Amino acid sequence: MRSVRFVTYGCKANQYDTQVLREALVRRGLEEQDREAELVVVNTCTVTAEAGRKARQLIRRIGRETPGTRIAVTGCLAESEPEVLRELPGVDWVLGNGEAKRPVNFLRELGHDIDPEELGIPAGVTEFAGHTRAFLKIQDGCDMACAFCIIPKVRGRSVSRSAEELEAEVARLVRAGHVEIVLCGIHIGHWGLDRGSRLAELVRRLAVLRVEDDEGRSLPFRVRLSSIEATEVDDDLLAVLADRPDRVAPHLHMPMQSGSDAVLARMNRWYDRATYLAACDRIRRRLDRPAFTADVLVGFPGEGEQEFAETLAAVGEAGFARLHVFPFSPRPGTEAESMHDRPDPMAVRERRAALSEAADAVAAAYGESLVGARDTVVLEGFVGLSGRYQRVRVAPEELEGLPRAVEVVLARSEEGPGFVGLDPRPVA
Ligand code: SF4
Missing domain, CATH: 3.40.50.12160 (Methylthiotransferase, N-terminal domain)
Known part of the structure; x- marks a missing residue:
C-alpha cells in the first residue's frame, strides 16, 4: 500500500x-x-x-x-x-x-x-499541519461511570502521560509553529492521579516553560484546557490561571449535563447543581471575566418539565459563553439504556430549542461584558479565537508584519456575531 x-x-x-x-x-x-x-x-x-x-x-x-x-x-x-x-x-x-x-x-x-x-518517532506528535492550534493528549481513559457514557468501557481507566514527555512535545509543537496548545484527553482533570501528581502541577510547568527558536529567542505560546469537570478546578489550578492569563487561556469548558439534582443523581454525576454553580462563582472571583462553556443533555430519563426548568435557570446563573445542547440518545451497553421515564421526543425537541435560545441570550450578555477588554487572539488567517473563546476578526492591513498571536482590544462587529480586534500588537 x-x-x-x-x-x-x-x-x-x-x-x-x-x-x-x-x-x-x-x-x-x-x-x-x-x-x-x-x-x-x-x-x-x-x-x-x-x-x-x-x-x-x-x-x-x-x-x-x-x-x-x-x-x-x-x-x-x-x-x-x-x-x-x-x-x-x-x-x-x-x-x-x-x-x-x-x-x-x-x-x-x-x-x-x-x-x-x-x-524513529518521538512519543506523541510533531505537528498539526496547516493549523496554529495543536492538540496535546495528556491522558486517556476515565475512572468515572456516568450512566449515559460508554467511554470508560472502550477506553479503560485513566492513564496519564509523563510531564517530561508532555513538556518535550509542547516544545516541539511550538517550534513547529503552533501558538496554542490545547490540552485534551478523556478526563483531563484526573491527569496525574496515577502518577502521584495533579493537573495543576502540569499546567504550572507548561505555564513557565521557555521554548526557544534556533537563535535563542523565546517563542510565545499559550495553552488551553479542553474540558474539565467543575469539581476538579481546584485552588492550585486556579492560582496558575490567575498568575498566567497570558499563558493559560481564561476559558474553562465544564460539562454541566443537567441543572436538576434529581437528573444529575440518575446520571451518576457526582455533584449537584449548587456545587456546580458555586464552582463557577469561585472561579469568577479569582479570574478576570473567565469564559465558561459547557455541555448539557436534554431528555435524559426522568427529566420532566420541573427538572428542565431547573436546568434552564442554572444555565442563566452560570453565565455561559457558549453551550452545547445535546438530546439524550441511549447508547447500547450503558446504564441509561435500560432506564425508564424517557420524555416524549416532541418535548425533548422543544426543550432543546428553548435551551439553545436561552443559552444564546446568556452568551450575548457575556460577550457584551467583554467589549473594550484586551485579549490575546491566536489567528488562522485573519480570524482567530481569543483566550476567552470569542471569535475575533482582525483587518488584514493591520496584521502586516505581526505574528499569529496578537493582543487586541475587542469591539463589536458590524457584520454579525463575534468581535473585531482593534489595535493588534504582538503578545509580550
Ligand atoms: S461523561 Fe466523561 S466523566 Fe462521565 S464517564 Fe464519560 S468520559 Fe467519564
Whole structure:
C-alpha cells in the first residue's frame, strides 16, 4: 500500500490519535491523499448513536464506490462493536483502542514488520499541519461511570502521560509553529492521579516553560484546557490561571449535563447543581471575566418539565459563553439504556430549542461584558479565537508584519456575531 487517507470522527483526543497514526504511516512511506487512496483509516467515535451511524455509512460508501480500497477501522466504535464493523464490505482490519494507541502495534497489524527504534518517532506528535492550534493528549481513559457514557468501557481507566514527555512535545509543537496548545484527553482533570501528581502541577510547568527558536529567542505560546469537570478546578489550578492569563487561556469548558439534582443523581454525576454553580462563582472571583462553556443533555430519563426548568435557570446563573445542547440518545451497553421515564421526543425537541435560545441570550450578555477588554487572539488567517473563546476578526492591513498571536482590544462587529480586534500588537 502506497497511499493512505484518514477520516476522523469525534473528539479532540480522537483527532490527536489520528495524527499519531498519520505521522507513523507517513514515516513508513505512505503518501497521504485527500480522496482516493489504497488504504483508508477510519478513526471512529461511539459517544452518540449518530456518530456510529455516520462512520458505518461512510465505510459502506467506500466499500461500494471503490471496492479495491482496504479499510482499517479504529477508535471507540471498533472497540464497542467490532463484529458489526468486520462484516462491512472492504473492512480488512478492526483495531480497537488497545492495538491502535501505539503506532508500532498499528503498523504491525497492517503487516509492517518493524521495531520501534526503526520507526524513529518521538512519543506523541510533531505537528498539526496547516493549523496554529495543536492538540496535546495528556491522558486517556476515565475512572468515572456516568450512566449515559460508554467511554470508560472502550477506553479503560485513566492513564496519564509523563510531564517530561508532555513538556518535550509542547516544545516541539511550538517550534513547529503552533501558538496554542490545547490540552485534551478523556478526563483531563484526573491527569496525574496515577502518577502521584495533579493537573495543576502540569499546567504550572507548561505555564513557565521557555521554548526557544534556533537563535535563542523565546517563542510565545499559550495553552488551553479542553474540558474539565467543575469539581476538579481546584485552588492550585486556579492560582496558575490567575498568575498566567497570558499563558493559560481564561476559558474553562465544564460539562454541566443537567441543572436538576434529581437528573444529575440518575446520571451518576457526582455533584449537584449548587456545587456546580458555586464552582463557577469561585472561579469568577479569582479570574478576570473567565469564559465558561459547557455541555448539557436534554431528555435524559426522568427529566420532566420541573427538572428542565431547573436546568434552564442554572444555565442563566452560570453565565455561559457558549453551550452545547445535546438530546439524550441511549447508547447500547450503558446504564441509561435500560432506564425508564424517557420524555416524549416532541418535548425533548422543544426543550432543546428553548435551551439553545436561552443559552444564546446568556452568551450575548457575556460577550457584551467583554467589549473594550484586551485579549490575546491566536489567528488562522485573519480570524482567530481569543483566550476567552470569542471569535475575533482582525483587518488584514493591520496584521502586516505581526505574528499569529496578537493582543487586541475587542469591539463589536458590524457584520454579525463575534468581535473585531482593534489595535493588534504582538503578545509580550
Ligand atoms: S466523566 Fe462521565 S461523561 Fe466523561 S468520559 Fe467519564 S464517564 Fe464519560
